[in-house]
């Protein structure tokens with residue numbers, strides 16, 4: 001069990017005032033008052049739904065070693081230590097890093113950020129490092145991994161305590177490298193503050209999460225904040241073809257590197273062909289076939305190649321391994337029907353940009369006779385502004401569309417559907433129908449599909465549940481598609 005004196009956790013924290021003993025032994029950190037108990041230090045965070053400061057007294061009553069807060073309670077308990085800080089989130093992150101012995105400093109930690117492509121890049125880099133013979137960790141939306149051991153993920157980027165605990169487990173297991181996704185929520189909430197990164201990778205920035213960040217500018221600042229905090233020993237690798245790519249490097253101390261399919265950059269690729277069986281690219285003068293499909297994946301592959309070379313790996317070996325790798329779960333995953341050769345594609349496209357990329361890719365690689373039938377919905381309690389845009393794109397770029405539910409969470413699916421429908425233009429409306437039940441929507445799409453047609457099921461990718469009113473019921477697009485193909489004799 002870890003037990004460290006309170007003061008030893010505060011080395012990197014900006015402390016405004018302190019009350020009570022500083023040498024109390026701390027045996028656990030928490031950001032949730034309900035986990036309070038003897039030996040625990042509770043950090044009170046101001047959240048989106050409530051304020052942790054409201055629960056300080058209840059936590060102290062449960063027996064608590066220390067409280068870290070931005071505002072002191074009216075009455076201080078004599079047996080508890082209080083640390084007043086400017087920012088509880090940042091304080092928690094520094095304390096968590098210290099509590100777990102700064103595991104990031106013992107690793108080559110690579111963070112991937114951007115609207116789309118984080119899971120794909122982090123997963124590919126992890127697979128690549130494993131094939132190069134390293135012990136490596138992965139922190140991603142789909143799952144966390146220590147080498148091949150899978151640890152379920154609840155967030156794209158875990159909170160600072162879980163994150164440092166996982167990194168420490170990875171160090172203990174002998175990992176030398178860790179690839180992780182850095183979400184904009186994580187940057188804004190200081191989940192990654194205090195970590196020492198060896199490299200940062202930027203994929204792209206398009207519309208998402210404006211419900212949380214308020215404006216696109218705030219969203220951009222959150223992503224940029226990750227690069228601003230990189231040390232000068234790290235590399236910062238950005239997508240030079242993305243409008244916001246160069247912005248990420250403006251204020252970073254890290255070594256600035258770029259990748260591009262269009263112009264001058266540290267790492268360059270040329271698209272030779274984008275076909276059903278994969279991408280044909282020229283990277284740094286070498287022609288290679290890859291198993292991933294779609295121009296957006298050319299960017300992901302190039303970013304991963306660049307990161308690996310910046311980590312000191314041999315370019316030829318890296319390309320050889322990358323050419324054999326397959327996609328991350330639920331990212332452009334095909335499910336082909338047995339009798340009629342209908343191609344089902346399950347993809348996690350849950351933003352306008354991702355949906356457009358996937359549909360453009362399908363339009364590029366399909367035979368002229370193949371119809372594209374799209375099943376898509378938008379999540380509840382998330383950015384509502386993307387709903388009409390996604391429906392508009394689906395209708396414009398598909399032959400038929402079934403609008404349906406994603407994870408409604410606490411919203412009425414019919415309200416979400418009405419907001420989506422508002423984005424469909426009058427000429428496209430004949431192609432669009434609405435089936436709120438997602439399983440029925442998939443059934444309808446398969447019924448409409450003729451032999452060899454394409455059914456795209458977008459938005460949920462690897463997810464194996466559907467979240468309705470706080471309850472996650474089993475639901476797996478890939479499994480349902482397979483069942484529906486069989487049930488309808490397709």
Ligand SMILES: CC(=O)N[C@H]1[C@@H](OP(=O)(O)OP(=O)(O)OC[C@H]2O[C@@H](n3ccc(=O)[nH]c3=O)[C@H](O)[C@@H]2O)O[C@H](CO)[C@@H](O)[C@@H]1O[C@H](C)C(=O)N[C@@H](C)C(=O)N[C@H](CCC(=O)O)C(=O)O
Nearest residue numbers: 031032033045047048049050052055155156157159183185
């Ligand atoms: C919007 C958001 O990011 N919310 C995260 C945030 O919760 P919150 O701000 O809503 O917390 P709150 O309920 O207001 O509570 C404030 C504080 O009081 C504490 N509390 C609350 C009640 C109590 O009795 N006692 C107590 O101490 C809470 O533990 C919390 O520390 O802090 C929590 C603890 O770290 C997170 O679990 C929670 O993630 C929620 C579940 C979530 O859905 N997050 C999503 C949006 C998210 O983070 N997504 C990104 C990826 C997105 C992407 O890239 O597409 C991710 O990295 O996963």
Ligand SMILES: Nc1ncnc2c1ncn2[C@@H]1O[C@H](COP(=O)(O)OP(=O)(O)OP(=O)(O)O)[C@@H](O)[C@H]1O
Nearest residue numbers: 115116117118119120141156296331347348349354
């Ligand atoms: N480089 C890219 N550019 C644009 N779209 C992409 C890119 N890579 C993947 N996509 C699309 O975005 C979807 C999500 O990809 P991925 O899971 O890799 O992104 P992510 O950034 O991890 O998403 P999240 O924010 O949900 O964690 C994919 O299913 C695909 O449709």
Ligand SMILES: N[C@H](CCC[C@H](N)C(=O)O)C(=O)O
Nearest residue numbers: 350378379382406407459460
């Ligand atoms: N990480 C993203 C995932 C969205 C996936 C989509 N299926 C949805 O539920 O909206 C989020 O939490 O916003």
Ligand SMILES: [Mg+2]
Nearest residue numbers: 118119141156
């Ligand atoms: Mg992800």
